[in-house]
Amino acid sequence: MKKITAKFLLGIFSVFLLINLCFCTSVSAKSHFVIKQIIPDSAGKLILVTGTGNQDVEFKTIKLSNPDRLVVDINNAMLLGSKKSININNEDIKDLRIAQFSSDPDIVRLVLTANTNDVLKKIKIRKNQNTILLDLNELKPTNIAETPLYKDREISEYSEENITAQKEILVNLDINKINTAKDPSEQEKEALIKSLQDKIDHNLVLKKVKHFGNRVIISGTGILSITEPMILENPKRLAFDIHDSTVKSSELLQPISLRNGDFLRIGQFDNNTVRIVIETPKPETYKTIISPDMQSLLIAPENEVSFLEFPDSDSIGEIRDIKIINQDKKTTKIVIISAKPLIHNLKHNNFADGLCLDFYNLKQPKKEVIYNLPRTGQFHGINFEGIERYPNGSRWLFPLNRTTKVQSKLSLDARVLEITLKDVMPVSSWRSNYKLGVVLDAGHGGQEPGAIRAGNYEKNITIDITQRVKTYLKQAGINVIMTREEDETVSLKQRAAITNTEDPDVFVSIHINSSENLGVRGLETYYYTPQSKALAQSVHAKMVNNINSPDRGIRTARFYVIRNTAVPAILAEVGYLSNDSERYSILTEERKDATARAIANGIINYLKSKKSR
Structure with missing residues (x-):
């Protein structure tokens, strides 16, 4: 019991x-304030921290530096869920984080990181029953779309294997197989497209394709993001991708025959990518232009571009401001602000022409605006041209580094264009006391072997000697840029463009000569512009005094690489491969090293004399 x-x-x-x-x-x-939501408004003006429980929310604020941030400790509070990091649509705010700071006592900490301490002073905090309000009204909201409007392609994206290995839903790219290829049934296509749409939340859904003669307009819901168009061979065609996108219906996958005989095809390349291919003998003549609302894409030959279907197609803009923002050694942003929505086309040609930006409704800015823009490791100034048939337009040409990749974003009102220039490798730090440095050019390379005698290729000898010259110059504290570092094909135009972009003190091209007269041997140095004569004299004198070969003199010539470079430029012929005795000498380690040392010393003497003037 x-x-x-x-x-x-x-x-x-x-x-x-x-x-x-x-x-x-x-x-x-x-008795607790239970925080359920942190809501930033889309305009970037207000942040709401809402919850339930305690009607009298208490908090305290602390301002900290390095980095500049505002800490808000909410007392007697609990955060529903885990810690959070929240994006704020405001260019003055870097990030916002919230977490349960402690459980005894219960404190939720909100940390807002700003660009400067002055920004923190402009933030006002109020409370209203179960809500804390952070007022950002005095700060600058960001209205740049997060999705890139344009970005450079990755080389691997457009390999021939990738182009031909299309998914079954992609229309066959070979024009000769149009009549023999069997497309999947409409039901299969629709089922596949629906499965893609069900699996992925795409940034853009393409819904309409309109065809007017040689003009095609592709429209959808969302924001367009295209890659740099790529010209491909066999058959000749222009190809580019619309990333994070899908087509709404298989009807959009039908090939389009243009009035000029070209073919345009749209294909769902993979779950996230729509690929556009234009089969044409003149791919370089086509323009791809995104509408100001970023929902339509115009594809047309350059001489048939028209924007009647675009919103704000008749507006004429003027420059409000241009900003050059040097983010770090590898990255520069160019921000172009217009009074009206912008209609533009962006084209990046590596090496040769840099970045070409066509504004069809924006006139060239005043010269004083451009002259005052600061230069950076990626931004080297702007040149301007007119656009035929568009008197209210302007063409902007930006010389770029070889390694620079380009990406652009457009504001939601289409008045602000943000272009990001980012080098794959950091811009060289020119360590010498001279202006910049030296560009060395090893003659020929890749598919261009140069002179060939007894199984010996000029391209292999020139890269060997040029690498040795580079070593001697670097030992002297001079930075060196090579137009090629290995056996690769680099066009004459590319070599000149590399030099003009890097803007060194001098350009030196190294070659081995050849002649039908097998008895000819000796050393020759060529220049074209008067400013290059002193460099030619300095290098040639060192070669003649240190290489056992006849002096054939200094001459002028119209070689492309020395005629199209803006800096003092020479071309050195360091012997004749066609002469048996000189060929044997050139191939020895002693001769190659003596040649490299002579050229390097000639360059160094020239730079020293230039510095002392």
Whole structure:
């Protein structure tokens, strides 16, 4: 009986204790401010921290530096869920984080990181029952779309294997197989497209394709993002991708025959990519232009571009501001602000022409605006041209580094264009006391072997000697840029463009000569512009004094690489491969090293004399 009574009393005590704990927990929960949501408004003007519970929310603020941030500690509060990091649509705010800072006492900490301490002073904090309001009204909202409007392609994206290995839903790219290829049934296409749409939340869904003669307009819902168009061979065609996109219906996958005989095809290349291919003998003549609302893409030959279907197609803009923002050694942003929505086309030609930006409704800015823009490792100035048939337009030409990749974004109102120039490798730090440095050009390379005698290729000898020259110059504290570092094909135009982009003190091209007259041997140095004569004299003198070969003199010539470079430029012929005795000498380590040392010393002497003037 005693045991039963003890068990009964123990049970009563346990129930009482459980009820008491539940009551205490309930009271405690009611006394807490339970944070359920952190809501930034889309305009970047306000942040709301909302919850339930305590009607009298208490908090304290602390301002910290390195980095500049505002800390808001909310007392007697609990965060529903885990810690969060929230994007704020405001260019003055870097990020916003919230987390349960402690559990005894219960404190939720909100940390807002700003660009400067002055930004923190402009933030106002208020409370309204179960809500804390952070007022950012005095700060600058960001209205640049997060999705890139344009970005450079990755080389691997457009390999021939990738182009031909299309998914079955992609229309066959070979024009000769149009009549023989069997497309999947409409039901299969629709099922596949629906499965893609069900699996992925795409940034853009393409819904309409309109065809007017040689003009095609592709429209959808969302924001377009295209890659740099690529010209491919066999058959000749222009190809580019629309990333993070899908087509709404298989009807959009039908090939389009243009009035000029070209073919345009749209294909769902993979789950996230729509690929556009134009088969044409003149791919370089086509323009791809995104509408100001970023929902339509115009594809047309350059002489047939028209924007009647675009919103704000008749507006004429003027420059409000141009900003050059040097983010770090590898990255520069160019921000172009217009009074009206912009209609533009962006084209990046590596090496040769840099970045070409066509504004069809924006006139060239005043010269003083451009002259005052700061230069950076990626931004080297702007040249301007007119656009035929568009008197209110302008063409902007940006010389770029070889390694620069381009990406652009457009504001939601289409008035602000943000172009990011980012080098794959950091811009060289020119360590010498001279202006910049030296561009060395090893003649020929890749598919251009140069002179060939007895199984010996000029391209292999020139890269060997040029690498040795580079070593000697670097030992002297001079930075060196090579037009090629290995056996690769680099066009003459590319070599000149590399030099003009890097803007060195001098350009030196190294070659081995050849002649039908097998008895000819000796050293020759060529220049074209008067400013290059002193460099030619300095290098040639060192070669003649240090290489056992006849002096054939300094001459002028119209070689492309020395005629199209803006800096002092020479071309050195360091012997004749066609002469048996000189060929044997050129191939020896002693001769190659003596040649490299002579050229390097000639360059160094020239730079020293230039510095002392």
